[in-house]
Amino acid sequence: MRDLLYGMSSLPSDYFAVFGIPVTLALDLPELQRRFYVLSKQYHPDRFGRATAAEQQYALDFTSLLNDAWRVLRDPQARAEYVLQNNGLEAGDSRGNPPPAELLEEVFELNMALEELRQGEAEARGPIREALDRFLALREALDSEREALFLRYDANPAAETLRQLRALLNRRRYIENLVRDAQQALS
Amino acid sequence: MSVFQIDFGSPDSGQESAPPRVVGIDLGTTNSLVAFLDLTAPKVILGPDGAALVPSVVSFPAGAEPVVGAAAQQALLADPANTVYSAKRLMGRGAADVAGELALLPFPVAPGSESVIRLAVGGREVTPPEVGAYILRQLKQNAEAFLGEPVTQAVITVPAYFDDAQRQATKDAGRIAGLEVLRLVNEPTAAALAYGLDKRQNGTIAVYDFGGGTFDVSILKLQEGLFEVLATHGDTHLGGDDIDNLLLRVALEDIASEWGADLSGNHEALQRLRRAIIDAKHELSTRPVTTITFDDGGREYRRQLPREVFDQLITPIIERTLASCRSCLGDAGLQPAAIDEVVLVGGSTRIPLVRQAVRALFEAEPHTELNPDEVVALGAAVQAGILAGTVEDHLLLDVTPLSLGIETMGGVVSKLILRNSTIPASATEQFTTAVDGQRNVLIHVLQGERELAKDCRSLARFDLKDLDPVMAGMARIEVRFLIDANGILRVSAKDLRTGKEQAVEIKPSYGLTDEQVEAMILESFDKAEEDFKERQVRETRVEADRILAAVEKAKQDEAWFALPPAERAAIDLAINELLLSYHGDDYVLIQQKMEALDHASRGLAEAMMNSAVRGALKGTKIE
Known part of the structure; x- marks a missing residue:
């Protein structure tokens, strides 16, 4: 296993390179996981308990990069944000932004219900649950849209596709926050 | 093989090819023990008293050497003010963290205990890592006596929920004891490793670890030798001690109302009462009813x-552990039914209510085949084998129990590495200056899940020093935070404008400085090495006596006289050389001379063997 380290002085340049794959948005997760396990078994610092300090350092650096990469790439949202960021398209923080126009009314109603629940009105739970169901459905629709954009980008990595993806991710993040607020209020 | 041949064992017959052995140590709140990997199975090492468990108690009698283990446990009653127990609960803590706890302990805390607790015992001050070091040194000596070789490297287990300071303090304890700590392993993970060696190959397991002072729960996925921790949760201040304290409070109230006496200031009486309570607690694990019996100055307290x-x-204590378990399941994204197996670790899991509650929560019959007091040390020995390269088909992928973040504007924490991230894990963050010509940037690093810095645990302040004086906002320093496989933070920084390494000064919020640890090593470690050498010399002389006696006896045999004169001369020469080295204190030299004599007398041994065989065959018919 030490041969693997021989001559390797620089770390892979990006998360995809760690796994030895090209930049891909529509990833085969089981395959990625298989590679994660194989690479872990090869490079984990525990495999280098008797190695030189330099080899141990490389094992530590490589494995932390591998773990970071696995954490980001296995999550479609984080993966897409990573690719956007690498293309200079920083995703904005959606918290301060106004809600997407088509959601204005929904968000207003949810906030009302959340406020009522905070005031101790238990009957507000009904409307919150209904809103939650709608947001979950919306999130699901966005997820299939996102998957379609992933495939389109993989076939033809155009900047325009990335911009569409960024808009979609922002919307999805907004909805994700609503889902979380509603779930927290109900739990 | 000659009849005189003696197995010298390592370090000598091991030669350079055999690397030093790595032991696995469970440094527990109540008891500690050491284990090693024997061929393929982990085994616990017994002390000279024949017991595997060394009570985690150290007594510091005034003007005398500290006493460790069972002997110190006796001193708990005789000399409570100078006898330290449960020091693990004070590891990596400041006095303010454990104020409530310290009030119950019979030993006073010295001033200046804000970042490291200093216990005033036996006319001196000791820190929790030093107390741990005395226990570790005892285990090290037990292992050396048992294995017959020096032990310098170890894997030590820590509660999974230990934060950075607590882990660092444990590592310091190892260093003070003269042990290189190759890895800190989380206790529940170690337990899974001990069980996993001969259990099912794939599945999801929960480890419920309820010990003397800490509680942990970990959920792991086992897959072809890979032990992947999905999530961990716990409380480093929840254990059997808390149950004892609870019962102690009840008993003290009883006594106060029955006798009209307040015993809480009487350390000697408190220790005896605590002992009575622990005995009663243990008895309740196997019996439906027990009686706490305690007498003091002719008065007797009995409570059924x-x-x-x-x-x-x-129940409230157990409920806290169950809440932890539910959080852990949630973090792992699993329902209780998804757990295939449950493993129980720690002495407190002997309590029937605990077993019942765990069974009900996970809907599975918990495993108890391995001794819950030993399973963690056994797992540590397996991990030692993994690091030594003798166990190749297993690997642990553990996680960090707490999120790591930095303090930003307004005292808010910005999280960089989330809890339950597989370690090693890293994050990079860019920093700049706010004022023209600013020469340094201070970064406050914290651990915890809360939003505000004041609610998280301060880990350290990192000072980026000697920055080039540039305009505000022009500096670009990239800081890399890396949590290593021990769960300990490492920080490095780079000036992105120059590409040069940026100096970082670390000011840990809790714990000892490197210099302090160094000074403690010099105090205790040198003597330990001397002790070891002395023991080796004495043991080697015993071996030499045996071989010399055997050769002297052989010289009476007819085989001796049948030997060529040159061979006889060589044997006599080897005997003389062994005798010359015998009174020196170089045990390696004595061993070499023993081997030389053994080698020289090989022909004699063979000749004797042959004549013995001939003698035995005499009179038997060969058909």
Whole structure:
């Protein structure tokens, strides 16, 4: 296993390179996981308990990069944000932004219900649950849209596709926050 | 093989090819023990008293050497003010963290205990890592006596929920004891490793680890030798001690109302009462009812304690562990039914109510085949084998129990590495200056899940020093935060404008400085090495006596006289050389001379063997 380290002085340049794959948005997760396990078994610092300090350092650096990469790439949202960021398209923080126009009314109603629940009105739970169901459905629709954009980008990595993806991710993040607020209020 | 041949064992017959052995140590709140990997199975090492468990108690009698283990446990009653127990609960803590706890302990805390607790015992001050070091040194000596070789490297286990300071303090304890700590392993993970060696190959397991002072729960996925921790949760201040304290409070109230006496200031009486309570607690694990018996100055306190009452008393404590388990399941994204197996670790899992509660929560019959007191040390020995390269088909992928973040504007924490991230894990962050010509940037690093810095645990302040004086906002320093496989933070920084390494000064919020640890090593470690050498010399002389006696006896045999004169001369020469080295204190030299004599006398041994065989065959017919 030490041969693997021989001559390797620089770390892979990006998360995809760690796994030895090209930049891909529509990833085969089981395959990625298989590679994660194989690479872990090869490079984990525990495999280098008797190695030189330099080899141990490389094992530590490589494995932390591998773990970071696995954490980001296995999550479609984080993966897409990573690719956007690498293309200079920083995703904005959606918290301060106004809600997407088509959601204005929904968000207003949810906030009302959340406020009522905070005031101790238990009957507000009904409307919150209904809103939650709608947001979950919306999130699901966005997820299939996102998957379609992933495939389109993989076939033809155009900047325009990335911009569409960024808009979609922002919307999805907004909805994700609503889902979380509603779930927290109900739990 | 000659009849005189003696197995010298390592370090000598091991030669350079055999690397030093790595032992696995469970440094527990109540008891500690050491294990090693024997061929393929982990085994616990017994001390000179024949017991595997060394009580985690150190007594510091005034003007005398510290006493460790069972002997120190006796001193708990005789000399409570100078006897330290449960020091693990004070590891990596400041006095303010454990104020409530310290009030119950019989030993006073010295001033200046804000970042490291200093216990005033036996006319000196000791820190929790030093107390740990005395226990570790005892285990090291037990292992050396048992294995017959020096032990310098170890894997030590820590509660999974230990934060950075607590881990660092444990590592410091190892260093003070003269042990290189190759890895800190989380206790529940170690337990899974011990079980996993001969259990099912794939599945999801939960480890419920309820010890003397800490509680942990970990959920792992086992897959072809890979032990992947999905999530961990716990409380480093929740254990059997808390149950004892609870019962102690009840008993003290009883006594106060029965006798009209407040015993809480009487350390000697408190220790005896605590002992009586622990005995009663243990008895309730196998019996439906027990009696706490305690007498003091002719007065007697007896209280019958049925298990139902005990169960009622401890239910809030058990409930806290269950809440932890539910959080852990949630973090792992699993329902209780998804757990295939449950492993119980720690002495407190002997309590019937605990077993019942765990069974009900995970809907699975918990495993108890391995001794819950030993399973963690056994797992540590397996991990030692993994690091030494002798166990190749297993690997642990553990996680960090707490999120790591930095303090930003307004005292808010910005999280960089989330809890339950597989370690090693890293994050990079860019920093700049706010004022023209600013020469340094201070970064406050914290651990915890809360939003505000004041609610998280301060880990350290990192000072980026000697920055080039540039305009505000022009500096670009990239800081890399890396949590290593021990769960300990490492920080490095780079000036992105120059590409040069940026100096970082670390000011840990809790714990000892490197220099302090160094000074402690010099105090205790040198002597340990001397002790070891002395023991080796004495043991080697015993071996030499045996071989010399055997050769002297052989010289009476007819085989001796049949030997060529040159060979006889060589044997005599080897005997003389061994005798010359015998009174020196170089045990390696004595061993070499023993081997030389053994080698020289090989022909004699063979000749004797042959004549013995001939003698044995005499009179038997060969058909």
